[in-house]
Amino acid sequence: MLSKKTKYGLKALTYLAKVDDRQPVQIAEIAKHENISQKFLESILLTLRRNGFLGSKKGKGGGYYLIKEPKDIPMTTVMRVLEGPIAMVPCVSLNFYEKCDDCPNEDECSVHKLMLQVRDSALDVYRNNTLADLL
Amino acid sequence: MLSKKTKYGLKALTYLAKVDDRQPVQIAEIAKHENISQKFLESILLTLRRNGFLGSKKGKGGGYYLIKEPKDIPMTTVMRVLEGPIAMVPCVSLNFYEKCDDCPNEDECSVHKLMLQVRDSALDVYRNNTLADLL
DNA sequence: TGAAAACCCTATTAAATCGATAGGGTAAAA
DNA sequence: TTTTACCCTATCGATTTAATAGGGTTTTCA
Structure with a gap:
């Protein structure tokens, strides 16, 4: 079985890949749109950031964004x-x-x-x- | 991950497929040869029998045997x-x-x-x- | 500059699953 | 008729999973 962690992670990556100009997207927005527990998603995005897939920006207007091209x-x-x-x-x-x-x-x-x-x-x-x- | 149940089941089937003339093989023999907990293997063989892969013979000289050709x-x-x-x-x-x-x-x-x-x-x-x- | 926004981190927990074990019951063959 | 070996149920400890709780720290913007 595919874990929810992977499932949610893939959905989040897909969501971020569709965002224009790689603007930071808040965790809450992704969680709501993809029906994912926000706290759980938080830990997944953290993993993805630590492994070089995502960048993050803190503070107001912050969020997560892709740091590579989807095709890469x-x-x-x-x-x-x-x-x-x-x-x-x-x-x-x-x-x-x-x-x-x-x-x-x-x-x-x-x-x-x-x-x-x-x-x-x-x-x-x-x-x-x-x-x-x-x- | 592949469960041990499946792993053991496959090994048991393989073992039985190599036996000449489809002679019944005792659980204990398979368990010993394949390093499997005998009781656990017992339940797996039961599943395989219930699902039409194996036949069984009770009493002295009994055991499990394939009831189909391996190629089938x-x-x-x-x-x-x-x-x-x-x-x-x-x-x-x-x-x-x-x-x-x-x-x-x-x-x-x-x-x-x-x-x-x-x-x-x-x-x-x-x-x-x-x-x-x-x- | 300070408060809100948002990321960051640790710990805990409820539920499920897994692999194994225990203990006996039942049928069949010698 | 006794032994052998299959048959069945229940239980258990360990692990993993998904989620929750609760708070911290950093950054931005009014």
Whole structure:
């Protein structure tokens, strides 16, 4: 399942991508428009800012804004920051690899074999979609 | 993340597919060989039996056995029975569809758009793999 | 300059899920 | 008729998730 965190994060990015001139948008505005708990969204936007997707401006007239062009934001990076590993099992993860403690031999593991394909196909989708493609 | 239930279920199916003549195999044997908690595996095998993948034989010399040819067991059905929906969000699920309560318009939803592609690519993998392909 | 606006941060919590365990009941085969 | 092995229910601890609470700090503008 996709977490609400990722879902809300994607919606917020989409919303910001549609704003003219990258004007700062208040959290409250995004939360209201996308039906998201404001406090929860706050923490998500913070994560996105810390990871280089968003900039923020404090004080009156402040808010969050995109600091990259939507076409330069691939879904791979968004997903990894918000959702974590793209792979369904750590033993086939590129960025979060971990050996299974129960499995003695990855090369002969049927789960490994299948999940490797699933990872590749998902990766293919994420690599071929930038934020611009979702608008 | 792939649940251990699915992981163990797949491993058990693979194990049973390799057995000659579809001889019944005891739970304990599978559990030991695949490093799975026996009681947990028991419940998984029961699910697989109830869903038409396995047969069982009670009493001495009993156990579980495949009742179909591995090539006739597509991963789509295995995944749906063990893991549930293949889609990452209910609003793009074929077999477990549900409308998002926060999203007013699916056609304009960026998450929907992306997750539809992810679902299709995963589905593609599962449809092109039977149990026989994982041996 | 000071107060309001808006970001920033930590802690807590309710609910759900997961993986595992416990303990027995029941059917079938030797 | 006894053993074997499947069958079933209930429970539990740990973890994660989504949300809430509550306050802080910085910046802007009147």
